Amino acid sequence: MTSNPSIAGLELGGTKCVATLGSGPQDVRERHVIPTTDPVTTLAGLEKVLDGWAFDAIGIASFGPIELNPARPDFGAIVATTKPGWSGTDLTKRLAARYAKPLAIQTDVNGAALAEARWGAAAGLSTHAYITIGTGVGVGLVANGRPIMGYAHGEAGHMRSARAPGDSFAGWCPFHGDCAEGLLSGPALAARFGRPGQDVSDDAPEWDYFAHDLAALLHNLVVSLAPERIAIGGGVMTQRPALFPRVREKLAAMINGYGALAGYCAELETRVGPPGLGDMAGPLGAIAMGLEAIDR
Known part of the structure; x- marks a missing residue:
C-alpha cells in the first residue's frame, strides 16, 4: 500500500450520505x-x-441490509430494507465499472467499528461493537478483529428484548x-x-422507556458476545449524551x-x-474499507 493513499470513502446513511477524500483522521482532504x-x-x-477526485480505491459503508457474500449475484446490493425505494439497489457494480479502482463494501456500522479499531476508542x-441510533438502528459486531459474518451480516438492530412494565407502544x-x-x-x-x-427535554420521563430498551439491547449483546467496548453513535445519542448514565445504570441492573x-x-x-x-466514525469507516481494498 502506498504511504499516503487517496481513498474515496462513501458513507450511506438513511438521512444523508457523506463522501470523504483522504486516508484517515489526520488526512481528510x-x-x-x-x-x-x-x-x-x-x-x-x-x-x-467522485468524478472530480483522483483516488486509489473506493470504500463503501452503507445502511443495509446489504448482500456481502461475493459468491451471490446480488453482491454489493441493498436487500429488503425499511428505507423506501432502496431494496435491490446496487452499490458496487456500477462504481467498479465507472472508476476501475479497488473497492470494498461493508455495513455502515461494521465500517465504523473497524474505524474505531484502527483509529478510535477500540x-x-x-472484540467490540458499534451501535448507531438514528433513522434506523444498526449494530456492528467485531470479533477477533473482523466483522462477524455468517449466512449474512448480523441484524442485532432488529433484536427483540423484554419490554418495560406498562409499556404498550x-x-x-x-x-x-x-x-x-x-x-x-x-x-x-x-x-x-x-x-x-x-x-423532548433530557429529563423528561419519556426517556425512561428509551433507556430501558437500549439497555435491554446492550444486555443481549453483553451476555452473548461480551464486547470489550460498545460505542454508541448516531443522531439520537449524539444529541443526548446525558442519557448514557441512565442507560448504564439500567444495564447494570439487568446484568444483576x-x-x-x-x-x-x-x-x-x-x-x-460514545465513539x-x-x-467521524461513520465517514472514517468508509475510508477504512477503502484501505482494506488496497490491502487486498
Whole structure:
C-alpha cells in the first residue's frame, strides 16, 4: 500500500450520505454531504463528487441490509430494507465499472467499528461493537478483529428484548414492530412521543422507556458476545449524551451481578460510551474499507 493513499470513502446513511477524500483522521482532504433521497438521485450526486477526485480505491459503508457474500449475484446490493425505494439497489457494480479502482463494501456500522479499531476508542481491542441510533438502528459486531459474518451480516438492530412494565407502544418497524429499531430509532421515538425526539427535554420521563430498551439491547449483546467496548453513535445519542448514565445504570441492573460480568458492569463508564472518533466514525469507516481494498 502506498504511504499516503487517496481513498474515496462513501458513507450511506438513511438521512444523508457523506463522501470523504483522504486516508484517515489526520488526512481528510475533502468532505461532501449529499441528502439521501431516491437511489437514482443520491447515487448520481455521489458520482458527481467522485468524478472530480483522483483516488486509489473506493470504500463503501452503507445502511443495509446489504448482500456481502461475493459468491451471490446480488453482491454489493441493498436487500429488503425499511428505507423506501432502496431494496435491490446496487452499490458496487456500477462504481467498479465507472472508476476501475479497488473497492470494498461493508455495513455502515461494521465500517465504523473497524474505524474505531484502527483509529478510535477500540484500538487494541479484539472484540467490540458499534451501535448507531438514528433513522434506523444498526449494530456492528467485531470479533477477533473482523466483522462477524455468517449466512449474512448480523441484524442485532432488529433484536427483540423484554419490554418495560406498562409499556404498550406497538413499535415502528414495518418488519418486526417492537424490535430495537422499532423502539429506539428517530422515527420510532417520534411515533412514541408524538413529536420529534429533539423536542423532548433530557429529563423528561419519556426517556425512561428509551433507556430501558437500549439497555435491554446492550444486555443481549453483553451476555452473548461480551464486547470489550460498545460505542454508541448516531443522531439520537449524539444529541443526548446525558442519557448514557441512565442507560448504564439500567444495564447494570439487568446484568444483576452475574458471573464475570459483575466486573464488566463495574467498568461501564469506559465500556459503554460514545465513539472515540465522534461523528467521524461513520465517514472514517468508509475510508477504512477503502484501505482494506488496497490491502487486498
